[in-house]
Amino acid sequence: MFETLKQQPADKILALIQMYRDDPRADKVDLGVGVYKDATGLTPVMRAVKSAEHKLWETQDSKVYTGLAGDPAFGDAMADLVLGDAVPRENVAAAATPGGTGAVRQAFELIQMARPAARVFVSDPTWPNHLSMLAYLGIEMVPYRYFDEETRGVDFDGLIADLKTAKKGDVVLLHGCCHNPTGANLNSAEWDAVIEVLLSTGATPMIDIAYQGFGEGLEQDAAATRKVAAAVPECIIAASCSKNFGIYRERTGLLMVTSVDGGARALNQGTLAYLNRQNFSFPPDHGARLVTMILTDDALRADWQAELEDVRLSMLGLRKQLAQELQDLSGSDRFGFLAQHRGMFSRLGTTPDMVEKLRLEHGIYMVGDSRMNIAGLNAQTVPILAKAIIGAGI
The missing domain is CATH 3.40.640.10 (Type I PLP-dependent aspartate aminotransferase-like (Major domain))
Structure with a gap:
C-alpha cells in the first residue's frame, strides 16, 4: 500500500541546519533555527526549571x-x-x-x-x-x-x-x-x-x-x-x-x-x-x-521572571547593537527597524538570492525569506553579520 505515498517537501529549516553543520568555516553564523541561545551558543535549562525538577524528583510518587x-x-x-x-x-x-x-x-x-x-x-x-x-x-x-x-x-x-x-x-x-x-x-x-x-x-x-x-x-x-x-x-x-x-x-x-x-x-x-x-x-x-x-511558588516564579527578563534584555541589546553596527557601516538608518522589532525574529526584507549570497560568500545562515533569529547572535558575531549584510549589497 505504501507505494502510493509521495515524497513530502523537505523542511527548509532542518535542511538549513544540516548545511550549517556541514560548513567547515569557523566564522559561520546560524540564524535559522528558532530556539533561544545564550552568548555561548547554548540553550540553557533555566534555574527555576532545574529547581522545580529537583523538587519534583524528591516529591512525585506516581506517574499515573x-x-x-x-x-x-x-x-x-x-x-x-x-x-x-x-x-x-x-x-x-x-x-x-x-x-x-x-x-x-x-x-x-x-x-x-x-x-x-x-x-x-x-x-x-x-x-x-x-x-x-x-x-x-x-x-x-x-x-x-x-x-x-x-x-x-x-x-x-x-x-x-x-x-x-x-x-x-x-x-x-x-x-x-x-x-x-x-x-x-x-x-x-x-x-x-x-x-x-x-x-x-x-x-x-x-x-x-x-x-x-x-x-x-x-x-x-x-x-x-x-x-x-x-x-x-x-x-x-x-x-x-x-x-x-x-x-x-x-x-x-x-x-x-x-x-x-x-x-x-x-x-x-x-x-x-x-x-x-x-x-x-x-x-x-x-x-x-x-x-x-x-x-x-513565589520564589521559583520570581527567579524565573528575573532570568526571563535577562533573556529579553539580551535580545534587545543584540538588536540595538546590530542596528547601530549597520548604521555605522552604511551611513544610513535604513536598518533602524531591527531595533524596533521584538522577539526572537526579524525579517531582513531581502530576496532569496541575497540570502543565498550571504550563505555562500559569508557563512551567514538564515531562512530563504530573510527571517533571522536574533537570539542566534552574540556580541562577537553581530559585527560579522553587519559586515556581511553591507558587503552583500543589501
Whole structure:
C-alpha cells in the first residue's frame, strides 16, 4: 500500500541546519533555527526549571495519567499568566497539549469540527507550520496583508482592508506578540482597530502566543491577547511554554477557548477533552507540572521572571547593537527597524538570492525569506553579520 505515498517537501529549516553543520568555516553564523541561545551558543535549562525538577524528583510518587485535558492546575496557572483577569476563569475552557504546535493543531481541529466551511485568515507572512497544518486539514486559508517590505513594519492599512472581508463563521489568526517571522508588531491603537473589525464582521479571533516575555515583558506581551479576549464573544488561544520556560523538548502547551457565556464552558471543555482523546489521549505532564510549580511558588516564579527578563534584555541589546553596527557601516538608518522589532525574529526584507549570497560568500545562515533569529547572535558575531549584510549589497 505504501507505494502510493509521495515524497513530502523537505523542511527548509532542518535542511538549513544540516548545511550549517556541514560548513567547515569557523566564522559561520546560524540564524535559522528558532530556539533561544545564550552568548555561548547554548540553550540553557533555566534555574527555576532545574529547581522545580529537583523538587519534583524528591516529591512525585506516581506517574499515573492526568485527565484528558491535563492537570487542571496547569490550566489555571497558564490562564492566569496569559489572560490575567481579562476573562473570568469560569468562562475559560483549557486543555494541555504537546507544545504550542499541538495547541494550534487542536485549535484547527476544533474550528473544523465547529464550522466545517470556516475560512482561516492568516497573516502574510506567518509561521510556515500554520499554513502546512491548514493545508493538511483541508481548511481554506485566506492571507491578509501584514508585512510592509519597504518599511519593514506592519502594512496596517492593508491588514484592515483584508480583515474587513471576513465574515461570521470565519477565523482570524493573530500573533499575540513577537510576530513570527517578521518581528513587526501592532501597537495598542492598531489592536483596538482590529478588535473593531472583529466585532463588525463577527469573525472569531484565534491568537497564537508563543513568545510571551520575549518582547516588552510578561505583562506587556499579554496585553493584546487580554484586550481581544475581553472584547469579543469567543476567542481561541494557543499558548506555548517552549520559549519562555526554555522547555522545548518537554512539549508543553495549552489551548484555551473563552466565551462570554459561562454556560458554554462545559461544552467547550468537553470538546477539548474529546479532541485530545482522539489525537493522543492524555497530554504529556512533566513540562506542564514544572510550569505549574514555577507559577504557583513565589520564589521559583520570581527567579524565573528575573532570568526571563535577562533573556529579553539580551535580545534587545543584540538588536540595538546590530542596528547601530549597520548604521555605522552604511551611513544610513535604513536598518533602524531591527531595533524596533521584538522577539526572537526579524525579517531582513531581502530576496532569496541575497540570502543565498550571504550563505555562500559569508557563512551567514538564515531562512530563504530573510527571517533571522536574533537570539542566534552574540556580541562577537553581530559585527560579522553587519559586515556581511553591507558587503552583500543589501
